[in-house]
Structure formats: C-alpha cells, structure tokens
Amino acid sequence: MQQRSLRDLQVSAIGLGCMGMSAFYGTADQDEGVETIRRARELGIDFLDTAQMYGPLTNESLVGEAIRGHRDQYVLATKFNFRMDDAVPGDMSTVGRQDGSAEHVRASVEGSLQRLGTDHIDLYYQHRVDPNVPIEETVGALAELVAEGKIGHIGLSEAGAETLRRGNAVHPITAVQSEYSLWSRDVEAEVLPTCRELGIGFVAYSPLGRGFLAGRFSSPEELDKDDYRRNSPRFTDEHLQANLRLAAKVKEIAEKKGVTPAQLALAWVLAQGDHIVPIPGTKRRSYLEQNAAAVDIVLTPEELSAIDAELPEVSGERYDEAGMRAVNR
Structure with missing residues (x-):
C-alpha cells in the first residue's frame, strides 16, 4: 500500500471509513466489522476513520476492540461535535445539540480516548462547524490538546474556505474531511484550492457515492428499512433515474479499463492530487x-479528460435542506 501525506501526517493512500459498521447503513455485523479492520492492517491500510456520533458512541468502541494489541500500527481519526451528555449507545434520538466550545472539546476527547482504548488520537476533527462558536475558540482548545499530547493533529470536517483560513491562523490544520467523488465535486470551487494554498491535506469521504457509484444498489428499495440512504435526495424518484445514468456511465468506463466501478471511482479521487486520501467505507x-487494489490503477490524462467529458451531471443535493446548511460552512 502506498503512503500519502496529510500535511505532516503520514497515512495509507486509501483509508477505511468505519461508520457503516455501526450506523446509518442498515444491519450491522460487529464481528465482521472487527475482522474488516484487522484485515485492513494486513493490506497496509492503516488510516481508520470513526466518530462519536456513529452509533452513537458504539463505532469508537468497535474500533477500539479491533485495534487492541496493535494500536501503534494504525492512524486513528475520530470526530466530535454533538453533546453526548445523555447519549445512549445506539440511540441517535438521545444525541444533543452541536457544541464547538472549548469546554466541550475537552470533555469530548476524554470519552473518545476511553472508547478507543488509547492515550492519544492521531487526528481529531470537529465533525461540523458550530455557527454559534468562533472557530478560533474551537481550534484554540484543540491546540491545547495537541500540546498535552492527547491528540496529534487537528482536522475540520465540511469547513468552508474562510473557516479554514481562520482556523489555520490559530494552529496548523492538518486535514479537511468533506464529501468528494465523481458525483460530489462542490469542494473543487473553493475548499480544495484553499487546502493546496495552505498545505492542508484533504480526506474524501463517500468517494463511492455512498456505494451507488460502485453498483452496490440501484434503488433505495433494495436497502434495509433503517438505511439512511432510503431518504437521501439523490435516491428519491425525482433524481434516481438521472443518477442511474451517471452510475451506468461509470460502469461503462470501468469495463473499458478492466476494473470495477468502485476501483475506477477511487482511482479518479486519487488522481486529483497527492494530498488527497479517500476513505471508502465498508463493513x-x-x-x-x-x-x-485501486491504489495501483493509473488513469491517463486522456482517460481523466474522457471521464470529465462523458459523465452526466449529478441530480439532487448531497443532503436534505438541514444537512446542506451544515456543509462547507
């Protein structure tokens, strides 16, 4: 497995998103999740991504179990955002409001350290930017955790360009995590150029379009009843047919290349810059x-140009109206 640099943090060129092992994507199998994380280490994938709200709380515990005895062979990334004072593991309805205050930063990291079974987190993100707390306060508190050795690096998720500049002025931001794929390219306008300018790494979540670009399903009816994607705007009747044409084009291009649609989608993200690391989720x-295996696929300039020219436009927003207000903020 190749390695890439998120600023000064070395990670595998492809990471592993662990969310679906515990939440949002239907039935979970904890034992298979643990074995998947352990198999990642054998494949050279050392970059694991989790968060407090995945479950809530249960995904960090699953990751902690999976890495026990091999902590130093993994690069751990997790995220804080919502209040977990009254959270019941596995019950999203018990999660509180978002809070980027210094007090909450300090309280959150202690819970994550305990659940992960470690004394330090390699990359600690603010999961969403709190519009009611200055980013300077949040990053300032995270900088104190770096000085104390509880976290190694600071990250922001779904932060806008101006927020990145303000946060980076307080303490170097190591990575920004946002959705990025063949059908989610809004970060190309401002966020990615700002990352390049400031030397910030970029972590691409949902690089497979939540499994849709990989051909894992063609209708929300194929998903479990509690799967988040059943209500995602891009999979509703209004947008589904247009997006099926996009997925079909990805499959057609992949077949010409002799790779799977998922591998093509990942190779495309990898080709967008050496500072970009996709974290496809799987359970x-x-x-x-x-x-x-996608790390070894090289797309030529001609192939990249053809993808840009031939791929239809995506139909529908990434999230519902409330979700979209929280991205690129």
Whole structure:
C-alpha cells in the first residue's frame, strides 16, 4: 500500500471509513466489522476513520476492540461535535445539540480516548462547524490538546474556505474531511484550492457515492428499512433515474479499463492530487480488498479528460435542506 501525506501526517493512500459498521447503513455485523479492520492492517491500510456520533458512541468502541494489541500500527481519526451528555449507545434520538466550545472539546476527547482504548488520537476533527462558536475558540482548545499530547493533529470536517483560513491562523490544520467523488465535486470551487494554498491535506469521504457509484444498489428499495440512504435526495424518484445514468456511465468506463466501478471511482479521487486520501467505507472484507487494489490503477490524462467529458451531471443535493446548511460552512 502506498503512503500519502496529510500535511505532516503520514497515512495509507486509501483509508477505511468505519461508520457503516455501526450506523446509518442498515444491519450491522460487529464481528465482521472487527475482522474488516484487522484485515485492513494486513493490506497496509492503516488510516481508520470513526466518530462519536456513529452509533452513537458504539463505532469508537468497535474500533477500539479491533485495534487492541496493535494500536501503534494504525492512524486513528475520530470526530466530535454533538453533546453526548445523555447519549445512549445506539440511540441517535438521545444525541444533543452541536457544541464547538472549548469546554466541550475537552470533555469530548476524554470519552473518545476511553472508547478507543488509547492515550492519544492521531487526528481529531470537529465533525461540523458550530455557527454559534468562533472557530478560533474551537481550534484554540484543540491546540491545547495537541500540546498535552492527547491528540496529534487537528482536522475540520465540511469547513468552508474562510473557516479554514481562520482556523489555520490559530494552529496548523492538518486535514479537511468533506464529501468528494465523481458525483460530489462542490469542494473543487473553493475548499480544495484553499487546502493546496495552505498545505492542508484533504480526506474524501463517500468517494463511492455512498456505494451507488460502485453498483452496490440501484434503488433505495433494495436497502434495509433503517438505511439512511432510503431518504437521501439523490435516491428519491425525482433524481434516481438521472443518477442511474451517471452510475451506468461509470460502469461503462470501468469495463473499458478492466476494473470495477468502485476501483475506477477511487482511482479518479486519487488522481486529483497527492494530498488527497479517500476513505471508502465498508463493513465487509471482500469490498475492502477490492478497494485496496485501486491504489495501483493509473488513469491517463486522456482517460481523466474522457471521464470529465462523458459523465452526466449529478441530480439532487448531497443532503436534505438541514444537512446542506451544515456543509462547507
């Protein structure tokens, strides 16, 4: 497995998003999730991504179990945002309001350290920017955790360009995590150029379009009843047919290349810059192994140009109206 640099943090060129092992994507199998994380280490994938709200709380515990005895062989990234004072593991309805205050930063990291079973977190993100707390306060508190050795690096998720500049002025931001894929390219306008300018790494979540670009499903009816994607705007009747044409084009281009649609989608993200690291989520070892192989796929300039020219426009927003207010903020 190749390595890439998120500013001064070395990670595998492809990471592993662990969210679906515990939340949002239907039925979870904890044992398979643990084995998938352990298989990642064998494949050279050392960059794991989790968050307090995945579950809530349960995904960090799953990751902690999976890495026990091998902590130093992984680069751990997790996120804080919402109040977890009254949170019941596995019950999203018990999660509180978002809070980027210094007090909450300090309280949150202690819970994550305990659940992960470690004394330090390699990359600690603010999961969403709190519009009611200056980013300078949040990053200032995170900088104190760096000085204390509780976290190694600071990250922001779904932060806008101006927020990045303000936060980076307080303490170097190591990475920004935002959705980025063949059908989610809004960060190309301002966020990615700002990352390049400031030397900030970029972590691409949902690089497979939440599994849709990989051909894992063609209708929300194929998903579990509690799967978040059943209500995602891009999978509603209004937008689904247009997006099926986009997925079909990805499949067609992949077949010409002799790779899977998922591998093509990942190779495209990897080709957008050496400072970009995709973190496809999976809860199965078989998909993990397919994803890992994408690191060796090289897309020529002609192939990249053809993808840009031939791929239809995506239809629908990434999230519902409330969700969209929280991105690129």
